[in-house]
Amino acid sequence: MKSILCLAALVILIIVASCTYSSAQTTKTFTHIEQMAPWKSCDVCSGSGGAGSTATHWQAQFQSTPSLSGASSEFYFGGTAPYSSALWWEQLGALPSASHFTYDLQFFITDATAPQALEFDVNQSVNGKKYIFGTECDLRGANKGYWRVYDAVLHWQNTGVACAGITANSWHHLKWELERTSDGHTHFIAVTVDGVRRLVNRYYTPRASSTSELNVAVQTDGNKSPNQYSVWLDNVTLTAW
Numbered sequence: 001m002k003s004i005l006c007l008a009a010l011v012i013l014i015i016v017a018s019c020t021y022s023s024a025q026t027t028k029t030f031t032h033i034e035q036m037a038p039w040k041s042c043d044v045c046s047g048s049g050g051a052g053s054t055a056t057h058w059q060a061q062f063q064s065t066p067s068l069s070g071a072s073s074e075f076y077f078g079g080t081a082p083y084s085s086a087l088w089w090e091q092l093g094a095l096p097s098a099s100h101f102t103y104d105l106q107f108f109i110t111d112a113t114a115p116q117a118l119e120f121d122v123n124q125s126v127n128g129k130k131y132i133f134g135t136e137c138d139l140r141g142a143n144k145g146y147w148r149v150y151d152a153v154l155h156w157q158n159t160g161v162a163c164a165g166i167t168a169n170s171w172h173h174l175k176w177e178l179e180r181t182s183d184g185h186t187h188f189i190a191v192t193v194d195g196v197r198r199l200v201n202r203y204y205t206p207r208a209s210s211t212s213e214l215n216v217a218v219q220t221d222g223n224k225s226p227n228q229y230s231v232w233l234d235n236v237t238l239t240a241w
Contacts, residue, residue, distance in 0.1 A: 033238065034105075038059060045087065053082075055226070056078035059075050060076070063232065083223070091213060094214060095124075101180075102239040104238075106173050107172055109230070110229055124180060130206055133149075135191070147200070149200065
């Protein structure tokens, strides 16, 4: 009897170990994305309808200050056109098997009153659809002080979740939990800022796409009378499974 019980226990352990190993094998973590090959960027394409104004913008990697890791990445925004913007993104390669994402980063801004909004995105294109996990902290707009998320049909939606407490000259830790659902929607699960987690639980519609990709992005938005400012990113991580 003891031999049978031991054998049964061993079988259970093997099954559990196999499941754990299989799960671990399907999880992909990209770390220090801010240090990867220089991010692509655009200004005009980030405007309304992909036809915005030009803006002065550049990225400077491997900055020792301000930095947490010793090699942050600076994203500079300037220019004079009202409500201009600049978008940066880093391609991570197609990962069609992934449907859950955690976008985890730390950011530092020199002037919290300068941006119209700060945007942090994950984009996945798979099976003929583009899932835009667009998120932004509205700092000066109609939804000032709240997180907005992107719906490909109705565009930006106010979540009612506060993004207050974004102060200048200090590091803030941001984490978004996201899902591509089995029925083909973007699911914004929750957002955590400086250790405080808030449920969002919003579902929205993707748009058509013929590509296959996975990337992370950050966008700097200027206000009506744009002021120049910089945002530093550090410890940028995307976990996908």
